[in-house]
Amino acid sequence: MATELTLPRLGQGMESGTIVRWLKQEGDSVEKGEALYELDTEKVTQEVEADASGVVLRILAGEGEEVDVGKPVAVIGEEGEQVEEAEDAPKAEADERAPEPKQEAAREEQREPEPEPPAERVEPQEPAASDGRVKASPLARRIARERGIDIAQLRGTGPEGRIVAEDVERAAATPAAPPSAPAEVERVELTKIRRTIARRLTDAWTIPVFQLNVSADTTRVGELVRKHREANEDVRLTVTDVLTKVCAQALMCHRTVNAQYTDDAILRFPTANVGIAVATTSGLIVPVIRSAERLTLSQIATARADVVERARGGKLRQEDLEGGTFTISNLGMPQYGIEQFVAVLNPPQAAILAVGATEERVVPRDGELEILPMVTLTATFDHRAVDGADGAEFLAMVKAFVEEPGLAL
């Protein structure tokens, strides 16, 4: 049985194509999938494969001939098979066909492009990405980008299935699909580190504490970090590093805070070993920067980068975690953006500093309103070792150092 091959639609909007060259001649055998002819469309010239195997019985469209999509171009069948003459007709017709006249000028300016059936608009059957390209408005793309939504997963309800802003907003508002069946309670066995965290925080809860907080202008810290980074490309100074340094300096001025309460004495330490709270996949861990008051900012940054990296890689040694006299917990990084919070004491240390996000705030100053980058610092103190006034003096000094880091030198 002979098979008539028709001109395929190779792309959206393709109405016709011109046969450039036949790669098989009448009488040649061809396998399905083998290139049969070269076709020139408005966009590309490409080889078109045979969609049947057999012998090319007839070629119905000559080289250089323009053929409409769906019109026959060749007949493939078994050797010696007869082809009905009627199938030849399109060739003659095509040969004589004059180029179609352009539409009248007046019609080109149609004010009402053909509307789609309304039903399709409401529930488009085709996903917006049917041809591999996601059709979405610029606004929809921007919102998706900002909210981290994969636009290719959405279904568009706009004209021609376009994803519009509303579709993205709907997706953003829809919570992740709940599991289809009620889930089992997940049991996570306690790791050693988790047991330690639990024990130490429970211990901390028994300690009478008080909190103080201040807000500080971080303009100068921001400048310092920026200039330091410019000057030291291999050391990436962070706000936490500057805070480590200024806290260490303040602790040296207020030794009552750099302390530890024991049953029969309060121990005041001669150096500031500042712990940095680090979130890791296995839990919170607090490596220590030793004698931070004696280190330069670059040294602190290098030491901090080293311990944080090893903490995240699970490669900390026991001594990295020991001997801390004070802790800084910073949740102000952009990925959290926490404005302020209260940290739980890290016993046996007598104080911990919770650092919020640096954010622009309107601050009254000399009767004027100024917009300044501000951070809120909240310190938690062991009241057995530190009195309120001592804590306040310490925190006031930290604020002063943050606002002018030069004072900490």
Added chain:
Amino acid sequence: MPELSYREAVRDALSRAMREDDDVFIMGEDIAEMGGSMGVTHGMLAEFGPERVRNSPISEMAIVGAGIGAAMQGMRPVVEIMYEDFLTLACEQLVNQAAKHRYMSGGQLKVPLTVRTQGGAGWSPGAQHAQQLEAWFVHIPGLKVVFASTPSDVRGLLWSAIYDDNPVVFFEHRTLYGLKESVPDELEPIPLGLARVHREGSDVTVVATGRLVHESVSAAEMAESDGISVEVLDPRTLQPLDEDTIVKSVKKTNRCVVAHEAVTRMGFGAEIAAIVQHQAFDWLDAPVERVGARFTPLAFAPVMEQFVVPHADDVLQAIKRTVGKA
């Protein structure tokens, strides 16, 4: 507040300027005894005399050329071209002379000339007496272009055009001459380059000029009943253009329709669409829709004329397309 028609508002601005300032005079075809073919200058001959209300020969080139000469000599002439279709006859003077002298003389010469003209369909004037050719002139650096749509706008803008030190092509719309509006006793000049928000809305911004401002406001009211909130802006001055107001509005509504009576293709709306897509690309939730006349000489037969030029319903359909409700 007195109520003035658009026609009276034009006359009011001309008369006040001529009363205050001897440098201002008007010139054009049949503007004296006849009061102009649209009746705008009716009665002005009696008040100001033939020296300052001057009939001209039937030569648009001469009218504009004489205006340019007078302007360069320190006058503030306002010349009338009876139909904007006839601006084509004065193009050499406008495009190659008026627009260029200030630049080519390094600022030694100024051409404070106002060229008033009118056009617009809706009364079967045929193909040669109702075109909207503002897009021709916004393309020429050195010319300012105004297209006012209400009595208060036309009065305040014409005043500013007369006192602008650059040549201004000042378009009026034929079918708006009878439109009335209460205007303040005091003439308040409207600075060139400032758009007017006719109606605030949150879903679609329609940027419309001339007659289409009113059609767009009607369309906005119809859209309202479908729950679509439409903002209608009239740039009023097409050159210089108040891009900020347009872009700000589109950033608010995320959708834009441009509407004018001129032919859509290569029209003023194309420039608005380009500005919007460039400056508000990431705010657009739909393609910018354009509403304008079909690409054909204007038909004479009323029913065909109606078919060619856009109306409120065309604006409404475009609004609906932008919100996916067409």
